[in-house]
Structure formats: structure tokens, C-alpha cells
């Protein structure tokens with residue numbers, strides 16, 4: 001089973017099984033990962049699913065799209081590998097993927 005690790009700002013790790021085709025936000029919600037609210041239901045309109053992808057995984061996960069980019073550009077906690085997890089379609093080939101949660105998303 002492929003696993004993704006969500007790391008909170010204070011270093012606490014939470015693992016969840018990667019479900020092919022599911023968004024990473026949905027994976028987090030399905031597994032009660034703290035800090036991923038997904039308030040807009042995955043429409044790239046709320047920013048409460050912000051994650052910072054481990055730089056080693058950034059190429060595999062891919063870049064943000066234009067709508068996502070607009071939302072991220074308003075986020076003061078944005079970093080170089082920031083993504084909205086609702087816009088990331090999980091792949092079971094990503095076993096070991098690690099994403100960090102920003103400080104103010106707990």
C-alpha cells in the first residue's frame with residue numbers, strides 16, 4: 001500500500017494510504033488528517049488545503065494550474081513547492097510522498 005505522510009508545522013507526522021485518482025485533500029479528509037479542512041470541497045477557492053510538497057517530490061507531483069495559482073498567490077505562507085492538495089490527483093506510484101502543512105493550518 002502506498003502511503004503519503006502529512007507533516008504538521010511542529011513536526012508531527014500523520015500517514016495515510018494513497019488512493020489512486022483521489023485528490024490529496026480527499027485522502028487527508030478520509031483519514032482525519034488535522035490541518036486540512038477543504039472548506040470549498042475541492043474547487044480551489046478556499047486555500048484551506050494548502051500543502052508544501054517535499055522538494056524531492058515536486059517534479060513528480062507537478063506544478064499548479066492557473067486557478068490554483070491565483071489562490072496560492074494570495075497566501076502569505078506560500079513557498080516554492082506550495083500546492084492546493086485538492087488539485088493534486090494522488091497516484092499509488094507516489095509511495096513515500098511527504099507534504100508539510102503551513103504554520104497557520106492546524
Ligand code: FES
Pocket residue numbers: 025037038039040041042043044045046047048049050071084085086087
Ligand atoms: S479545498 Fe478549497 S482550495 Fe482546496
